[in-house]
């Protein structure tokens with residue numbers, strides 16, 4: 001058998017663009033989100049290529065609870081969708097996330113909003129995230145880094161955002177982490 005370990009293709013893996021929505025309304029939310037961005041950039045085969053500003057947003061759904069800090073992160077990754085889901089759940093757990101009430105308060109929520117070329121409407125991972133088009137806390141930060149991304153209803157992020165502006169969201173801080181200088185300034189055509 002020829003030894004293939006030295007061949008360039010032996011380490012080739014396709015990298016996919018992913019958008020993640022992060023939210024926190026318990027603990028030191030700014031620090032929790034900054035740490036989560038660091039954790040995401042440390043995932044195998046992954047690099048953070050863009051981060052949005054932080055937004056203070058009114059809670060949608062669930063019990064009465066404090067406002068959230070929300071942001072969106074763009075990742076390039078070779079991880080499969082399910083491996084990435086497991087990894088982001090580990091990151092949530094490391095931030096002290098407990099799961100008592102659906103849509104309840106949390107130290108950290110990481111949702112996979114969109115994964116290039118992958119769609120699933122059932123099973124453990126639903127992507128594109130089924131509720132993302134209804135939520136300003138997702139669309140506003142996503143519009144900063146991917147305004148022309150096409151969503152399942154055939155609208156761009158920018159267009160979908162225009163229909164949820166009645167929800168409260170205030171930009172409170174510039175990027176929590178500066179973007180990679182060598183990252184492409186625009187996501188690939190989607």
Ligand code: A4P
Nearest residue numbers: 023057058059060068102103104111112124125126129137
């Ligand atoms: N799951 C399925 N698809 C995905 C996906 N695309 N990304 C599954 C991440 N997880 C996904 O999630 C429950 C299960 O969803 C997971 O086991 C996973 O297998 P969870 O994070 O444990 O629970 P959750 O977040 O309470 O439920 P859910 O339905 O994900 O809630 P959402 O839709 O994330 O909404 N208001 C403001 N202002 N800001 C917020 O961040 N967040 C929520 C949560 C509600 N209101 C909010 C905010």
Ligand code: MG
Nearest residue numbers: 109110111112
């Ligand atoms: Mg969630």
